[in-house]
Amino acid sequence: MAAFRNRPQLRIATFCLVALVAACISLGWHAPAAAQEAVKAKAPYIDAHTHLDDRSPAGVQSMLESISRQNVKQIFVLVPPYTVDDPANYDTEPLLAIAKQHPDKLAVVGGGGTLNAMLQQAVTTGNAGPEVQRKFKARAEELVKLGVIGFGEITTEHFPSAGSATYQYAPADHPLMLLLADVAAKHNMPIVLHTEAVPQDMALPAPLKSPPNPARLHANIAALGRLAAHNPRAKIIWAHAGSDNTGYRTPEICRTMLMIHPNVYMEIKIDPVAPGKNPPVENGKIKPEWLKLYQEFPDRFLIGSDEHYPESNGPQRWAAAVELLDQLPPDLGKKIGMENPLRIYGVKAD
Numbered sequence: 001m002a003a004f005r006n007r008p009q010l011r012i013a014t015f016c017l018v019a020l021v022a023a024c025i026s027l028g029w030h031a032p033a034a035a036q037e038a039v040k041a042k043a044p045y046i047d048a049h050t051h052l053d054d055r056s057p058a059g060v061q062s063m064l065e066s067i068s069r070q071n072v073k074q075i076f077v078l079v080p081p082y083t084v085d086d087p088a089n090y091d092t093e094p095l096l097a098i099a100k101q102h103p104d105k106l107a108v109v110g111g112g113g114t115l116n117a118m119l120q121q122a123v124t125t126g127n128a129g130p131e132v133q134r135k136f137k138a139r140a141e142e143l144v145k146l147g148v149i150g151f152g153e154i155t156t157e158h159f160p161s162a163g164s165a166t167y168q169y170a171p172a173d174h175p176l177m178l179l180l181a182d183v184a185a186k187h188n189m190p191i192v193l194h195t196e197a198v199p200q201d202m203a204l205p206a207p208l209k210s211p212p213n214p215a216r217l218h219a220n221i222a223a224l225g226r227l228a229a230h231n232p233r234a235k236i237i238w239a240h241a242g243s244d245n246t247g248y249r250t251p252e253i254c255r256t257m258l259m260i261h262p263n264v265y266m267e268i269k270i271d272p273v274a275p276g277k278n279p280p281v282e283n284g285k286i287k288p289e290w291l292k293l294y295q296e297f298p299d300r301f302l303i304g305s306d307e308h309y310p311e312s313n314g315p316q317r318w319a320a321a322v323e324l325l326d327q328l329p330p331d332l333g334k335k336i337g338m339e340n341p342l343r344i345y346g347v348k349a350d
């Protein structure tokens with residue numbers, strides 16, 4: 001403080017402060033998008049669940065620029081879970097063509113446009129007969145030959161979203177799901193399953209609306225357990241732990257599933273725009289009940305942000321995942337961020 005007794009220095013200091021504030025404001029200091037760009041993971045990680053909504057060269061370029069800022073080692077791109085008649089439906093081939101150009105950065109989890117669509121159609125028609133099974137299995141085997149590293153995004157409980165506009169339900173132990181588990185086990189590839197938690201038959205919980213959702217939901221947790229038990233060598237990744245729309249995807253229900261079924265894994269997702277009912281991070285801090293769960297099962301979690309590229313304006317899902325990852329003890333962060341996805345998918349990062 002002594003220096004400021006000298007009046008010319010005080011005037012210079014005041015001028016500098018005013019100039020700095022003016023510069024901050026004129027440079028968009030308040031803009032959240034600018035702040036987002038500064039986010040970067042402390043250690044390299046893999047984001048095992050992303051989507052590429054714009055597959056044009058400009059869309060791909062925008063995704064690559066974004067991931068180059070994140071300290072992400074690799075991202076796995078999934079085809080969203082579509083129905084047959086969804087106008088947005090596409091499947092795996094265009095993603096594989098893009099990934100081949102950037103094999104160090106991108107890998108593809110496929111089947112959301114075909115396998116999931118066939119599953120949903122089989123539920124709607126009630127036909128899961130031998131011919132349907134033959135075609136389903138043939139497509140799964142074809143995807144393996146084409147170069148996918150896993151099957152997804154498959155859904156057995158899905159509320160409409162911007163990515164996939166229809167309500168979808170299938171029993172997790174549907175004959176086609178059991179068949180897919182066998183194909184997945186044979187090739188040591190996981191299935192990425194989007195399933196909102198519904199422990200018993202129940203009315204649609206608020207604030208979800210019917211329509212487009214049904215007024216009542218089917219119990220699905222026991223069926224998910226039966227899928228996992230059907231082939232213990234099939235790795236089932238139960239997506240979106242941390243983004244819960246029913247109120248039942250709690251640390252407790254996750255813990256029970258992980259304890260009973262050693263072949264079940266979970267992706268961590270945090271949606272900063274719609275955090276849902278059981279977010280693992282609150283006011284920027286990881287919640288102790290979720291941290292305890294990750295510590296109890298350090299080999300069973302991976303990051304699956306569900307980021308859609310190109311990035312939208314506003315807070316990004318990948319940045320929310322990084323915020324969680326950076327708060328984990330370093331050994332646990334290394335497992336969840338890097339070692340688990342590599343092991344579960346049986347892939348190598350260079």
Ligand SMILES: [Zn+2]
Binds near residue numbers: 049078080
């Ligand atoms: Zn997804």
